[in-house]
Amino acid sequence: MNKFSAVHDLVSSLEEDFEKFYEKGNKAAGTRVRNGMLDIKKLAQEIRTEVSEIKNSKK
Template identity: 70%
Template sequence: MSRFKEMQDLVNSLESDFEKFYEGGNKAAGTRVRNGMQAIKNLAQEIRAEITAMKNAAK
């Protein structure tokens, strides 16, 4: 479950930048959001690979 917590923390860390970009039009915040979204994508891919490996090892 630590990987789930890691994903939650990453998503939550972007909240203020989302607000700054969408509500305030802050372009630098948009860049931080895009970078954060890429990190989320990479973490999700790592978790997927980990789950697949664990699933296949259990057979």
């Protein structure tokens, strides 16, 4: 559950930058959003791998 909390915290931390980019057109905020989304992707892949390993070990 710790990794889920990390994903949740990361998404929450990007909320302000999403607003700045989409509502105000702030390009620097867009860069921060892109970098944050990459971090989310990496963390999501780690979670997927961990879930698969746990699932397969119970067979």
